[in-house]
Amino acid sequence: MQIRNITFSNCFLSAGSLNFFRDGYWYDDWFKVLVPGFKMIDRISFVAKTTTLNPRIGNMPLDKNFRPQELKPQCIKVYPFSGTILNAVGLSGPGAKVLFETEQWQKLTQPFFISFMAIGSSQAERIDEMKGFVDLLSAYLDKFAVPIGLQINVSCPNAGHNTADLAREAIMFLEQATSLGIPIDLKVNTLVRTEVVREVQDSRLCDVLTISNTIPYGTAGVNWEKLFHQKQSPLQKFGGGGLSGKVILPLVLRKISELRSSGIILPFKGSGGILRASDVEAMKIAGANAVEIGSVLILRPWRAKGIIERAESIF
Numbered sequence: 317m318q319i320r321n322i323t324f325s326n327c328f329l330s331a332g333s334l335n336f337f338r339d340g341y342w343y344d345d346w347f348k349v350l351v352p353g354f355k356m357i358d359r360i361s362f363v364a365k366t367t368t369l370n371p372r373i374g375n376m377p378l379d380k381n382f383r384p385q386e387l388k389p390q391c392i393k394v395y396p397f398s399g400t401i402l403n404a405v406g407l408s409g410p411g412a413k414v415l416f417e418t419e420q421w422q423k424l425t426q427p428f429f430i431s432f433m434a435i436g437s438s439q440a441e442r443i444d445e446m447k448g449f450v451d452l453l454s455a456y457l458d459k460f461a462v463p464i465g466l467q468i469n470v471s472c473p474n475a476g477h478n479t480a481d482l483a484r485e486a487i488m489f490l491e492q493a494t495s496l497g498i499p500i501d502l503k504v505n506t507l508v509r510t511e512v513v514r515e516v517q518d519s520r521l522c523d524v525l526t527i528s529n530t531i532p533y534g535t536a537g538v539n540w541e542k543l544f545h546q547k548q549s550p551l552q553k554f555g556g557g558g559l560s561g562k563v564i565l566p567l568v569l570r571k572i573s574e575l576r577s578s579g580i581i582l583p584f585k586g587s588g589g590i591l592r593a594s595d596v597e598a599m600k601i602a603g604a605n606a607v608e609i610g611s612v613l614i615l616r617p618w619r620a621k622g623i624i625e626r627a628e629s630i631f
Contacts, residue, residue: 317361317583317606317631319499319523322427322463324361327596327627330587330610331431331467331503332365336382336409337420338428344613353621357613360624363501364421366431366469367412369445369452374408375474375554382410391557393550394614398543399562399591401611403530404554406474407433412452422459429501433469435477439485446492454496465499465523473505473532473558480507490521501585505529506537506564506571510578517582526585526608527575528568530558537567561611565589569602576603591616593626606631 317324334340334357347354375391376384393402412432415421421430432449434442446468453466468489470482483504493500502516503526516522533549533556534540543563544550551557568588575584586604590596591612599607607627612620 319465319583322465322499324427324606325359325628326606326631327624328361328363328429328585328606328608329357330608331363331469332405333610333613334362336365336367336415337418338362338364338424339381339383341383342387347613347617351617354617356621356624361426362424362428363467363608364428364430365409366407366433366472367409367415368407368433368435369412369449371411371414372407372409372435374406376405376408378408378410391551391554393557395561396615399611399615400543401560401614402533402544402549402551402557403560404474404551404557406554407435407472412449416452416456419459421464422456423461425461427463427465429465429467429499431467431469431503433472433475434489435475442485443488443492446489450492450496457496457498463498465501466493466496467501467503467526468493469503469529471503471505471508471529473530474555476555479505479529479532480509483508483512486512486516487519487521490516490519494521499523501526503529505531506567507531507535508571510575510580513575513580513582514578517580522582524583524585524605526587527572528564528588530560530588531564531567533557533559535559538563560588561615562589562591565595565598569598572599572602572604590623592619593622596623596626597630600630
């Protein structure tokens, strides 16, 4: 995928799938040894785990290397048989300044995206956070070994906001980021309104749209009680969480198709529920220009190679 004359792969690793610095998690190390073809993930474009401007405890305690302290974090529920994951990590992290100061991003050798989300309690606070992050990134921009892009996340369901409301602030965030002169990716979920996407497209401030982030627990179109065999979220104590995996794929395909049918021509990365190579083709038919994977690395790691190969061949 070409974005501002920078060559990325046609298959991206979604934010959080390999942690902040592409170092991944303990199971990735095992999969690279035990699962044929899993090492192919090292060849595709990376999106860093979403950071906030300031340190945030969230719901997942981290160790000194910013990896989860718990072997099986309490804020993540994995359901291999149904092909779904529910998470309420809540953007746990040390804050952007600490991440830049490690200099690990600056040493990566393939073009990638840093992901950021403003989480202030008011719109004014979120705009200030966006400005603060842009200023910080600008100060480090010439220290990277490779070209980078910025993914602006307005759709994490675990930060205590209505994500549909946050999407309406997208133009203001994009206006702050345009001074960086780097590729800008706006990450939304299936709740985003068509008129918001049209405004983003008309602004010409955004290079690509990622659809979709996890969807908030309780979103229409999912039989939540049937899925989890209970009336409330298994992560209710953390606020409900966000769903990813097989169940959300039809919602993502429908949203992409709706946006294309409405005349939106902005490049899309299709993300959410891609667990087999045929799902890549479904994303292309719906109107995606590339794909972004994450859940499959946990739920069906043996299929990652086929998905990546299919994405590189058909887009």
